[in-house]
Amino acid sequence: xxxxxxxxxxxxLDVLQDDSTISMEALSDRVHLSRNACWRRVKQMEEAxxxxxxxxxVDPNALGLGLSxxxxxxxxxxxxxxxxxxxxxxxxLPEIIxxxxxxxxxxxxxxxxxxxxxxxxxxxxxxxARVPLSEVSASFVMDDIKDSTKLSVVP
Numbered sequence: 001x002x003x004x005x006x007x008x009x010x011x012x013l014d015v016l017q018d019d020s021t022i023s024m025e026a027l028s029d030r031v032h033l034s035r036n037a038c039w040r041r042v043k044q045m046e047e048a049x050x051x052x053x054x055x056x057x058v059d060p061n062a063l064g065l066g067l068s069x070x071x072x073x074x075x076x077x078x079x080x081x082x083x084x085x086x087x088x089x090x091x092x093l094p095e096i097i098x099x100x101x102x103x104x105x106x107x108x109x110x111x112x113x114x115x116x117x118x119x120x121x122x123x124x125x126x127x128x129a130r131v132p133l134s135e136v137s138a139s140f141v142m143d144d145i146k147d148s149t150k151l152s153v154v155p
Contacts, residue, residue, distance in 0.1 A: 005050065008033060010153040012041055013050070017150045020054045057149065064115050068141035071110040071124075076134045078107075089130035095123045 005013075011031040015022060022030075028038035045051045060066060075082070090099045090110070098111035114120045120138065128136070 005045075009041060009045065009050075012038065013045070013151075013153045016042075016051070017153070060113050065113040067114050067116055067120065068144070069112040069114065069120050070139045070141070071112055072106050072135075072137045072139070073108040073110065073133055074105075074135040075107050075132075077132065082131070086131045089127060092130070093123065093127060095119075 008031055012027065015027055015030050024035055024039050024042075027042075028035045031038060033041075042051065060068070075086075086108075090096050095112045095114050096110050097113050098109075100109045101107065102109055112120065112123060114123055117140070120140075124136070124138070127133075
């Protein structure tokens with residue numbers, strides 16, 4: 001993208017984050033722009049990687065994945081080989097919906113979705129079989145006060 005995002009781009013992104021299935025006609029009306037100009041801006045943001053994709057958000061309870069778990073990991077190993085093994089394990093385990101390398105006391109935090117505590121134990125056993133870890137602790141989410149994928153697009 002040749003230009004920086006402007007106020008209209010931010011309005012487009014705000015609307016699309018709420019409903020990416022909105023018609024171009026409705027989107028252009030919401031952001032007060034012609035349909036063609038709106039379409040061009042969306043395409044430019046897609047080509048520039050600002051818009052990375054379009055997804056459907058599924059209710060995890062509807063799939064029997066009602067337990068959200070944050071897994072905190074500390075490791076004594078920090079070699080390139082260990083990291084490659086860890087990344088491979090993370091990518092191979094579908095229960096992991098987020099994985100983050102951290103600063104501070106923790107090395108990694110994983111966000112995991114499973115059916116229940118027994119499902120978490122099965123996941124845990126598969127994880128530790130794939131990669132050596134020094135310390136692993138888990139916190140089970142009791143209530144989602146806010147759980148959003150929407151980013152703030154205030155200019």
